[in-house]
Amino acid sequence: MTATDNFLAIDHISFVISNLEKSRRFYETVLGLRVDNSRPDLSFDGFWLTINHLQQIHLLLVKNHDPLERPEHGGRDRHAAFRVRDLSTIQQRLNDHGIVFTMSQSGRKALFVRDPDGNTLEILQ
DSSP states (O other): OOHHHHOOOOOEEEEEOSOHHHHHIIIIIITOOEEETTOOOOSSEEEEEEETTTEEEEEEESOOOOOOOOOSSGGGSOEEEEEOSOHHHHHHHHHHTTOOEEEOTTSSSEEEEEOTTOOEEEEEO
16 A cells, blocks of 8 residues: 555644634535534634535634735635535625635636635635
């Protein structure tokens, strides 16, 4: 077995957040993800979201020690990428909530959006 064969999937991605309510509203209401109640009692607040019962996003309410400025287009920033069946559904949800996003500059069927704390999400079909 090679080292790359040992990796099966992305288990979770963690983002630092500053406001539980705003983040929960964005991820649940705007993107349509569901909270995973299996999160143990940790020494800090936050919540977990499930994608397809296989992967998770962990949102951590902790101090953000990242002072770097972020570029306007999220494709030139650190980000997590999520594949979806229908990108137009996500575009419509973002538009319905007045959330700004940019389309991929490569011409791919993908968009970039920032959550309330500036974390970049790439969503592609």
